[in-house]
Amino acid sequence: xxxxxxxxNQKQSPNRTILFEGGAFGAPVSIFLIxxxxxxxxxxxxxxxxxMWIVRAGQARFTVGEETLDPNPGDIVVVNAETxxxxxxxxxxxxxxxxxxASPEVIQSWV
Numbered sequence: 001x002x003x004x005x006x007x008x009n010q011k012q013s014p015n016r017t018i019l020f021e022g023g024a025f026g027a028p029v030s031i032f033l034i035x036x037x038x039x040x041x042x043x044x045x046x047x048x049x050x051x052m053w054i055v056r057a058g059q060a061r062f063t064v065g066e067e068t069l070d071p072n073p074g075d076i077v078v079v080n081a082e083t084x085x086x087x088x089x090x091x092x093x094x095x096x097x098x099x100x101x102a103s104p105e106v107i108q109s110w111v
Contacts, residue, residue, distance in 0.1 A: 001026075015040055023104030030106050032099035040095070041088035044111040047101065051085070053077045054098040059091030084111045 003025045011019045016035040022028060036058075044063065053060075055071045062069040062077060064085045071077050079085045089095035 019106065021105045028102075028104055030101040030103055032097070032101075032106075034095065034097040034099055036089045036095045036097075038089050038092055038095075042086055044084050044086045045108050046082050046084050046111060047103070047109075048107055049081050049102040051079050051102070052100040053087070054100075056096040056098060058089055058093055058095035060087050060095055060097065061090040062087045 005020065005025075013019070015037065018033040018035075019030070020033075021030045023030070041060075053062075053071075053076070055073050055075050055077070057073050060071060062071065062085060064077075064079050065083055069077065070090075087097075
């Protein structure tokens, strides 16, 4: 069995980010395809599972616990469960990230 979710059936937020929750399709992961303008990004939050990002384009600044990270395009960032984190587009162009949640649904608590 397989599924193809066409572009017009993907959940897109006003900031152009797409959310895919895999549980409805039998997948054990969920993803965000992030496409943020300069200055955009989520507030500090945690998940009960590991989260990973692939920086595809742009300049991100991550806060992970007490540390600040500035990964480059092509870098992969992995944050363990229950670790407070957030990111922001600190560049002058759009930030593109692939965000992978090790869960069939996104579970998020704001800190």
